[in-house]
Amino acid sequence: MDESLKHLILGGFSSQKIKLMLNGQKCVFTIVNVDIQPEPIFSNREKFICLSPITVTTIKIDENGKRKQHFLNYMIPEERNHFIDNLKKNLINKYETINNTKYQNSNYPFNFNFDINYITKRMGNITKLMEFKNKIKIKAIEAPFSIEADPELIKIGYECGWGEKNSAGFGCVEQI
Incomplete structure (x- = not known):
């Protein structure tokens, strides 16, 4: 600085x-x-604890044909890959916005996992339903996690927040 x-x-x-x-x-x-605090240096494998929950969404079509925001739940096996894919896309979008350039470094694997030991201790209860302004309900997940990815994407997640709604305080983490 x-x-x-x-x-x-x-x-x-x-x-x-x-x-x-x-x-x-x-x-x-x-x-x-x-x-x-000194700026952390990130490798391609890191572990974090959530200081605030992470929320990731997708769009679904409801029974009336209307587009509706759906909060993805990592704990539902059918949604887990979609959660991880959208998390990665979100980090890439942040990278491209901040750097004003297309993300080109796709040779890194992208693996994201919430801590299974923590999940087991909590008996699978790592999801939170939070009421936001205007009585909007937000589903989010709060648990330690590990990430294997491009260190630049990990840095973006650390500095900007993981997942969505970061300006509202979601997705803040601390390096373990």
Whole structure:
């Protein structure tokens, strides 16, 4: 990070206050210190834990012939490959948008798996149904996962979020 930008960010956030409503009560937090974490270096195989759930969708046609958003569920075997394919397409779209170029590095395999030991401990219960603004219900999955892919796509997932609705806080992860 450029030094002048670093100082601008650190100076802009230090000695500030954040006001939040928690359980109906106004809470004020004073920022004492701001640290910038070193940028991680990614290989083609990484493991992450979810700090917020991952959501991936597709479009289905309902019984009335209308297009409807469908939240893919990794835990349903018939949907698992579609979940992984759409996750990969989403990362490629983000890569192409950020880099303003066509993604060309398709010689890497793409393997994505949620942690089976974690799933077993949770008795398969890793899905969440969350109510979003305007009472929209979003199905998402939260569990540690491993990924084998182009390190550039892994970096995009880490920096931008995995899956969809990242601007709403979905898909935030931490490297294990």
